[in-house]
Amino acid sequence: EGVVAGRTTFCNMLKYIRMTASSNFGNVLSVLVASAFLPFLPMLPLQLLVQNLLYDIGQAGIPFDNVDVELVSKPLKWNPSDIGRFMLFFGPISSLFDILTFGLMWWVFDANSLARQTLFQSGWFVVGLLTQTLVVHMLRTPKLPFVQSRAAAPLMAMTLAIMAVGLWLPLGPLAGYFKLQALPAAYYGWLVAILLGYCTLTTLMKRVYIRRHGWQ
Secondary structure, X not given: OHHHHHHHHHHHHHHHHHHHXXXXXXXXXXXXXXXXXXXXXXXXXXXXXXXXXXXXXXHHHHHHOOXXXXXXXXXXXXXXXXXXXXXXXXXXXXXXXXXXXXXXXXXXOOOOOHHHHHHHHHHHHHHHHHHHHHHHHHHOOOOOEOOOEOOOHHHHHHHHHHHHHHHHOOOOOOOOOOOOOOOOHHHHHHHHHHHHHHHHHHHHHHHHHHHHHOOO
8 A cells, every 4th residue: 555655656756757847948939939929928927926826726636646556556666857848748739729829819819019018918818827827637647537537536636726817807896916817718618628628638648759759
C-alpha cells in the first residue's frame, strides 16, 4: 500500500508539472504571436496575474486526484526530458485556439482598436482561463476524460468553481477593477465551440503522443 501511495503521489506531481509547463509555454507563444500584429497588449499584466492565480487555485485539487490503476501497477521513473517533449507537443494546441480567439475578437466582434481593447482582453481572458482549466482533465489521464477516467471530487469541484469565477468576473462588480467588461451574448456560443474544439483536438493529439512516446 505504501508503494502504491508513493506512485500515486508521483503521478499527481507529474500531472501538475506537465500541465503547468504546457500551459505556460502555450501562453508565452500566444503572447508572442499577438504582439506581432496587435496595436495594444493582448492581456494586461494584472489580468495575466489573476488568470494564473485562478488556474493555480484550480489545480489545488490535484494532490487528491484519482490515478488510473494501470499507472501505478509498475515502477515509475523520473524522466526530465519527457517534460520538455510533452510541453512542446501540447503547448501549441492551446496557442492555436488562442489565435482563433484573437481572430474572433478582432474580426467578428470588432475589438480591433485601442478604444475596444478591453473587449479583446476580456474575450481572451475567459477563453484562456477555461482552456487552461479544462486541460487539467484532458491531460490528467491517458484515457478518455470524464468517460473512462474521472477526476476525484475535490479536483472536479475546484475546476468547476474556477470556471464559474472566470465567467463571472467580466460580468461582476470587480470587472472594472481588473479592466474587464461584459462580453456580448453571441460570444458565449463561440466560446462553447472553441472549448469543444480544444477538447477534441487535445484528445486526438493525446492518442498520437501515446502511440509515439507512451504516457509515463
